[in-house]
Amino acid sequence: MDAPLPCPAPLSLHVPEPPQRPGSEIDFSALSVPPAGAARRPDTDCSAADMTDLAYDLVRVLDDEGHAVGPWAPALDPDTLLRGLRSMMTVRAYDERMQRAQRQGKTSFYMKCTGEEAIAVAQGMALDRADMLFPTYRQQGLLIARDWPLADMMCQVYSNAGDRLKGRQMPVFYSSREAGFFSISGNLGTQYSQAVGWAMASAIKGDTRIAAAWIGEGATAEGDFHHALTFASVYRAPVILNLVNNHWAISSYHGIAGGERTTFAARGLGYGIPSLRVDGNDFLAVFAATRWAAARARANLGPTLIELFTYRAAAHSTSDDPGKYRPENAGARWPLGDPIDRLRRHLIGLGIWSEARHEALGQEVAAAVQAAGKEAEALGTLDKGPFHSARTMFEDVYKTMPWHLERQRRQAGI
Amino acid sequence: MATMTMVQALNAAMDEMLTRNGDVVVLGEDVGYFGGVFRCTEGLQRKHGRTRVFDTPITEAGIMGIAVGMAAYGLRPVAEMQFADYIYPACDQLISEAARLRYRSAGEFTAPVTVRAPYGGGIFGGQTHSQSPEAIFTHVAGIKTVIPSTPFDAKGLLISAIEDDDPVMFFEPKRLYNGPFEGYHDRPVVPWSRHPASEVPEGHYAIPLGKAATVRSGAAVTILAYGTMVHVALAAARDAQVDAEILDLRTLVPVDIEAIEASVRKTGRCVIVHEATRTGGFGAELSALVQEHCFHHLEAPIERVTGWDTPYPHAFEWEYFPGPARIAEALRRVMEE
Numbered sequence: 001m002d003a004p005l006p007c008p009a010p011l012s013l014h015v016p017e018p019p020q021r022p023g024s025e026i027d028f029s030a031l032s033v034p035p036a037g038a039a040r041r042p043d044t045d046c047s048a049a050d051m052t053d054l055a056y057d058l059v060r061v062l063d064d065e066g067h068a069v070g071p072w073a074p075a076l077d078p079d080t081l082l083r084g085l086r087s088m089m090t091v092r093a094y095d096e097r098m099q100r101a102q103r104q105g106k107t108s109f110y111m112k113c114t115g116e117e118a119i120a121v122a123q124g125m126a127l128d129r130a131d132m133l134f135p136t137y138r139q140q141g142l143l144i145a146r147d148w149p150l151a152d153m154m155c156q157v158y159s160n161a162g163d164r165l166k167g168r169q170m171p172v173f174y175s176s177r178e179a180g181f182f183s184i185s186g187n188l189g190t191q192y193s194q195a196v197g198w199a200m201a202s203a204i205k206g207d208t209r210i211a212a213a214w215i216g217e218g219a220t221a222e223g224d225f226h227h228a229l230t231f232a233s234v235y236r237a238p239v240i241l242n243l244v245n246n247h248w249a250i251s252s253y254h255g256i257a258g259g260e261r262t263t264f265a266a267r268g269l270g271y272g273i274p275s276l277r278v279d280g281n282d283f284l285a286v287f288a289a290t291r292w293a294a295a296r297a298r299a300n301l302g303p304t305l306i307e308l309f310t311y312r313a314a315a316h317s318t319s320d321d322p323g324k325y326r327p328e329n330a331g332a333r334w335p336l337g338d339p340i341d342r343l344r345r346h347l348i349g350l351g352i353w354s355e356a357r358h359e360a361l362g363q364e365v366a367a368a369v370q371a372a373g374k375e376a377e378a379l380g381t382l383d384k385g386p387f388h389s390a391r392t393m394f395e396d397v398y399k400t401m402p403w404h405l406e407r408q409r410r411q412a413g414i
Numbered sequence: 415m416a417t418m419t420m421v422q423a424l425n426a427a428m429d430e431m432l433t434r435n436g437d438v439v440v441l442g443e444d445v446g447y448f449g450g451v452f453r454c455t456e457g458l459q460r461k462h463g464r465t466r467v468f469d470t471p472i473t474e475a476g477i478m479g480i481a482v483g484m485a486a487y488g489l490r491p492v493a494e495m496q497f498a499d500y501i502y503p504a505c506d507q508l509i510s511e512a513a514r515l516r517y518r519s520a521g522e523f524t525a526p527v528t529v530r531a532p533y534g535g536g537i538f539g540g541q542t543h544s545q546s547p548e549a550i551f552t553h554v555a556g557i558k559t560v561i562p563s564t565p566f567d568a569k570g571l572l573i574s575a576i577e578d579d580d581p582v583m584f585f586e587p588k589r590l591y592n593g594p595f596e597g598y599h600d601r602p603v604v605p606w607s608r609h610p611a612s613e614v615p616e617g618h619y620a621i622p623l624g625k626a627a628t629v630r631s632g633a634a635v636t637i638l639a640y641g642t643m644v645h646v647a648l649a650a651a652r653d654a655q656v657d658a659e660i661l662d663l664r665t666l667v668p669v670d671i672e673a674i675e676a677s678v679r680k681t682g683r684c685v686i687v688h689e690a691t692r693t694g695g696f697g698a699e700l701s702a703l704v705q706e707h708c709f710h711h712l713e714a715p716i717e718r719v720t721g722w723d724t725p726y727p728h729a730f731e732w733e734y735f736p737g738p739a740r741i742a743e744a745l746r747r748v749m750e751e
Contacts, residue, residue, distance in 0.1 A: 132487075134483075164520055164522075165518065165519065165520045166520050168517060168518055168520065169518055173518070175518070175519040175520075175522050175523065176522070177519070177522040177523060182486065182523065183515060183518050183519035183522065183523050185510065185511060185518075187506055187510045187511070190479065190506065190507060190510065190511050192479075193475070193476055193479025193480055193482075193483065193507070194479055194480075194482045194483035194486060194507075194511070195483060196479075196480060196483060197479060197480035197481060197482060197483020197484040197485075197486075197487070197491075198483040198484065198486055198487045199483075200480060200483070200484060201439075201483065201484040201487035201488070201489045202487060203465075204439065204465045204466075204484075204489070205487075205488075205489075211483075223473075223475050223503070224475065224476075224479055224506075224507075227471075227473050227475050227476030227479055227480075228476070228479070230471050230473065230476060231470075231471065231476055231480050234471060396516050396517045396520055396521050397516070397517055397555050397556050398516075398556065398558070398580045398668075399516070399524075399578075399579040399580055402624065402667075402668035403668060403671060404668060404669075404671075
């Protein structure tokens with residue numbers, strides 16, 4: 001008989017904690033930021049196994065001086081770059097106005113994407129207008145990049161008489177079939193497998209359109225993330241699976257979602273899906289990675305997982321106070337900088353932009369947002385109305401209203 | 415006209431719709447090459463191709479999410495859940511997504527998905543292969559719930575479900591797949607070929623959703639039933655020698671209130687039967703509807719004959735199953751009033 005083992009130390013549970021909490025110094029020194037231009041750019045038919053390094057690396061194009069460097073630099077024409085800048089600035093101005101509107105009681109809720117503008121805007125621009133987008137609630141930039149009317153978006157936020165969704169959805173849960181922007185769900189992650197289903201349908205029908213989905217790093221713990229990767233891999237679906245790692249799922253830092261042990265991009269490798277980790281605050285890197293993934297999808301080479309590494313500079317929503325769980329102004333100290341500033345510096349470096357023109361553009365987008373705001377508010381706000389008739393509440397539950405809803409509508413007296 | 419089993423009738427419905435409409439696809443675990451564990455999709459992949467009828471990974475949630483995305487694209491997916499008992503992981507995609515997509519997008523996006531699921535007991539499937547979860551779905555706004563009881567209805571209702579622009583939960587009474595079951599576990603199963611409702615027309619025909627069928631006319635009491643219980647109720651009415659009128663509801667949502675109201679007003683009595691557990695079951699809704707619509711015509715309290723509020727036990731199936739004897743007893747009780 002074996003000798004008895006010495007009594008082991010008691011087990012202990014590891015519960016991830018962010019490096020800093022309120023009151024402590026902001027310190028991002030542990031973050032490893034590789035130099036811009038260093039990541040290699042494989043061919044689009046590269047297998048997941050042959051590009052494992054890129055799931056742990058960080059694709060960056062814009063360096064600290066604003067130069068576009070390395071194999072991922074997408075060589076965009078000035079017009080595209082300026083449109084990108086304008087869209088990102090519009091998103092920020094839009095967010096600021098709608099946040100203010102919420103504070104004024106004109107709506108119940110709002111969610112900004114401050115610091116993450118490059119993701120939705122660059123990706124929206126890198127995809128074809130006919131491709132179908134399955135966003136989360138923080139990709140308002142997709143609609144703006146597709147030139148969707150700001151006033152229409154505001155009407156949704158206000159649930160007013162001009163809201164095409166008839167006051168049924170929470171603010172920022174937009175939907176626009178025409179803009180290829182899929183209806184947003186509050187149940188996190190559900191859009192991921194739906195996007196794969198849409199992409200599979202496109203392939204079944206011999207269409208040329210592809211799908212793209214977004215998910216936050218926190219929601220990768222949801223089953224739908226994994227179902228989607230399984231189906232995308234199995235059927236080689238023409239889909240881009242974007243994963244926005246903004247480090248915070250409300251108050252839970254990304255370690256709680258599994259970000260301490262590996263990257264989120266690396267999740268794709270186990271499914272055999274080529275995966276990239278990209279500087280999400282770098283308009284050019286995001287654009288280039290998206291184009292690369294879209295080329296793969298269009299060539300029947302299947303899905304790509306892209307982790308967009310960024311930081312949620314603002315609160316989760318107007319119902320959240322980030323000062324309760326992280327140091328104040330942490331977003332302002334994010335080592336990868338501000339996406340708008342980085343693109344502005346790049347454009348100035350190219351000699352196609354100036355501080356004066358930048359300031360003028362800032363005023364121009366602010367005026368456009370203000371004009372749209374007035375247009376939307378003329379159709380009503382949540383605190384004062386007017387709204388659609390409450391009678392519309394009973395519509396669209398089914399294609400045609402069944403007897404029991406008809407009866408309930410009459411009981412409601414509307 | 416050919417006689418068919420319910421399995422063959424369901425297969426014929428999918429075959430017909432795959433042929434008629436290039437947007438119809440069939441997906442689920444084992445539905446492709448093998449033709450499904452109950453053989454409902456046999457031969458469909460060979461005939462229609464692997465991108466129209468295909469096997470999926472074992473994830474009901476994944477199947478449902480994929481089907482919602484396909485439907486949003488414009489396809490008409492027919493998704494098989496291998497057993498209704500396995501549907502719970504798919505519930506978020508079905509209840510939170512498919513059911514509300516039209517509503518939340520004000521009609522911009524829709525999810526015309528048909529979800530097929532074999533349900534019910536009687537095959538010694540234990541508590542994980544015998545459930546009747548229909549009431550869960552009847553409680554969800556935006557989903558229609560359909561349950562056939564004969565091969566003829568199975569084909570016509572499944573065609574309607576696939577053609578319907580709303581998501582449809584289509585429960586198949588697996589005890590009826592190969593023959594009508596009257597609830598006598600100690601008697602041999604009579605094959606469908608000896609039942610008039612196994613005469614199934616070739617080609618396309620549709621039985622409208624929301625319309626009940628009167629399977630037996632009578633004047634003394636109305637029995638409201640669906641699925642397997644239609645056949646059990648017929649046996650019970652015969653055994654109890656009661657002049658019962660039996661309505662096969664066929665669609666639970668939207669339920670055929672006109673047929674229910676007309677029958678109960680005529681008979682003045684109502685017995686509701688289902689195999690699912692009692693509390694919060696669809697029988698409770700039917701009972702409330704009868705009370706609301708027919709109270710002044712009732713001559714006896716409404717009776718419910720249902721499965722017990724326990725999981726479905728393996729060894730005690732026949733004690734659990736609401737067989738003819740229990741229904742006959744309820745019929746006698748209401749007739750005494």
